[in-house]
Amino acid sequence: MGNKTLHNIYHLLYKQYGPQYWWPGENPFEVIVGAILTQSAAWQNVEKAITNLKNAGTMSPSALRNISTDKLAQLIHPTGYYNAKALKLKAFVRWLGASYGDDLNELFALDTDTLRRQLLDVYGIGPETADSIMLYAGNKPIFVIDAYTRRIISRLGLAPEKNSYDAYQKLFMNQLPQNVGLFNEYHALLVRLGKDACRKQPMCGNCCLRKICRFHSDA
DNA sequence: GGCCAGGACACCA
DNA sequence: TGGTGTCATGGC
Numbered sequence: 001m002g003n004k005t006l007h008n009i010y011h012l013l014y015k016q017y018g019p020q021y022w023w024p025g026e027n028p029f030e031v032i033v034g035a036i037l038t039q040s041a042a043w044q045n046v047e048k049a050i051t052n053l054k055n056a057g058t059m060s061p062s063a064l065r066n067i068s069t070d071k072l073a074q075l076i077h078p079t080g081y082y083n084a085k086a087l088k089l090k091a092f093v094r095w096l097g098a099s100y101g102d103d104l105n106e107l108f109a110l111d112t113d114t115l116r117r118q119l120l121d122v123y124g125i126g127p128e129t130a131d132s133i134m135l136y137a138g139n140k141p142i143f144v145i146d147a148y149t150r151r152i153i154s155r156l157g158l159a160p161e162k163n164s165y166d167a168y169q170k171l172f173m174n175q176l177p178q179n180v181g182l183f184n185e186y187h188a189l190l191v192r193l194g195k196d197a198c199r200k201q202p203m204c205g206n207c208c209l210r211k212i213c214r215f216h217s218d219a
Numbered sequence: 220g221g222c223c224a225g226g227a228c229a230c231c232a
Numbered sequence: 233t234g235g236t237g238t239c240a241t242g243g244c
Contacts, residue, residue: 040226040240041226041240045224048242080239132225187225188225
């Protein structure tokens with residue numbers, strides 16, 4: 001594989017779709033809440049939940065600590081898994097208050113490795129959510145891997161030997177400049193492509209991946 | 220009416 | 233380490 005392949009795919013995607021303006025959210029805390037709520041859920045449903053939280057005056061760490069878990073679950077009902085996600089939000093704000101006095105600037109002042117380890121220790125925050133928080137709320141140069149990314153890369157024949165989150169992440173981070181803006185836009189573009197792409201295996205001949213496929217086989 | 224969304228965790232072998 | 237079940241609504 002040419003070491004410029006991932007660069008070229010990025011430029012092709014950007015040319016096709018343009019900037020995606022991620023992450024939708026008014027401030028870093030809202031981005032974090034959205035990152036937890038969007039786990040295996042359509043963003044359209046997450047927006048409804050975020051609106052509910054704002055209307056209830058609960059889009060803040062202290063407000064989320066003070067509200068009951070049941071009431072919180074009601075507010076985020078549209079996202080699905082609302083009981084589980086209510087516990088996850090509770091776990092995060094409890095930890096944020098106890099460890100950092102609700103100060104996200106202090107949290108994001110940690111070095112990248114320490115920050116990621118600490119986020120992963122919080123209940124409900126796995127690799128993708130941790131990396132989304134770091135990149136889109138903390139502006140840290142780390143690449144977010146999701147199901148779309150794996151599917152697209154795999155179908156292009158670029159899958160790493162190990163089918164693990166870390167292996168996919170290294171694939172991108174070893175070949176691209178450690179640039180927050182690039183990582184931000186690239187992941188968003190992969191999701192955009194993923195929404196368009198045909199899900200059938202093997203790759204069908206006429207879906208939105210075709211152009212990239214043709215490019216890759218030419219490269 | 221079935222499928223699947225911008226996952227994570229518990230439990231098992 | 234890897235596979236499976238669970239959590240669950242809403243749009244197409």
